[in-house]
Amino acid sequence: GKPSNNFDGLGDAVAKAVAALTQALGSDALLVSQAAAHALGRVGGAKAVEGLSKALRHESSAVRQTVTEVLGVIGGPQAVKALAEALADEKAADVKNAIGQDLKQAFRKNAPGEQLAGE
Structure with missing residues (x-):
């Protein structure tokens, strides 16, 4: 038979x-939400x-900012789309600024070697 794989069910x-972790993101406890974002x-x-x-x-701007940082690190087309939509909706200036930076980072991971217009 086939050799057994210890990663079955992983x-x-x-x-x-x-x-x-996604459920924990919605926690009212700020540190729980932020830790869940980093783990994701x-x-x-x-x-x-x-x-x-x-x-x-999330109602907390600190959690939203943590989430944008994590999405920037993950990168890829889905993260870019989520960050672009968040940029349009965000009201808090500090979070909006963070989204802009994290969007650039996510975009670079999406298209290595390409630069954003205006850079």
């Missing part, structure tokens, strides 16, 4: 972790970006 474990950043991937994108509407 995908399920990651999916469960992402679901739990380490997991990465489309599901993490999906959960983080929803947290861009």
Whole structure:
């Protein structure tokens, strides 16, 4: 038979972790939400970006800013789209500024070697 793989079921474990962390993003406890955002950043991937994108509407500007930083690090087309939408909706000037920087970082990861217009 086929050799056994110790990583069977790892995908399920990651999916469960992402679901739990995404739920924790909505916590009223600031540090819990921020820690969940950083943990999702380490997991990465489309599901993490999906959960983080929803947290861009968190009531706390500190959480929104943490989420934008994490999305900037993850990069890729989904993160770029989420950050661009957040930039249009964000009211807090400090978060809006952070989104601009993180959007540039995410875009660079999306298109290595290309520069944004105006740089």
